[in-house]
Amino acid sequence: MQEFQNKEIKNYPDIAEVTFEKVEKNYLKVILMSTISYFIGGFLFFMLLIEYLLKKRLPEDKTLFYILFGIIFIVAIILLIAGFAKRKYVVRDKDISYKSGLLTQTMVTVPFSRIQHIEITEGVFSRIFKLATISVFTAGDSSDDLEVGGISREKALQIKEFITQKINE
Numbered sequence: 001m002q003e004f005q006n007k008e009i010k011n012y013p014d015i016a017e018v019t020f021e022k023v024e025k026n027y028l029k030v031i032l033m034s035t036i037s038y039f040i041g042g043f044l045f046f047m048l049l050i051e052y053l054l055k056k057r058l059p060e061d062k063t064l065f066y067i068l069f070g071i072i073f074i075v076a077i078i079l080l081i082a083g084f085a086k087r088k089y090v091v092r093d094k095d096i097s098y099k100s101g102l103l104t105q106t107m108v109t110v111p112f113s114r115i116q117h118i119e120i121t122e123g124v125f126s127r128i129f130k131l132a133t134i135s136v137f138t139a140g141d142s143s144d145d146l147e148v149g150g151i152s153r154e155k156a157l158q159i160k161e162f163i164t165q166k167i168n169e
Helices: 026-053 063-084 122-128 151-166
Strands: 088-091 095-100 106-111 114-121 131-138 146-152
Touching: 026 063, 026 122, 026 146, 063 095, 088 151, 095 146, 114 146, 114 151, 122 131, 131 151
Parallel strands: none
Antiparallel strands: 088 095, 095 106, 114 131, 131 146
């Protein structure tokens, strides 16, 4: 019987040597259009709530609530724009990685050996700019484990085909 060994690793691969690709520039327009549409819907709901349901409970001057909503909207847009340059991905021989985040930076790597299936989705605004999102799913969870948005539709299909071939090898 072979004796159990668990050697200590001191030389790690340098992820900084990997060249990450930026997502398509038009994806910023998609994100902004989606965010603005959500804020418009939220603003209309908020306005109806204040004007009709809470009219008697709130002070006469509701301007402060509208100013606060506007400030939140502006800060959200600034953070989206500032954080956009941090959205990058890389497909390597055995895995796919995605990093993003301005205030909290994250990097997710999924080895091909763990992938169960891959989906390519195109939202309403993404279709306008011919962009897609790749979602990678691994076993044991119903949500996606890695999602890379803002890739051209053609490149997304190529990446999906590449990963599928690697999984089937």
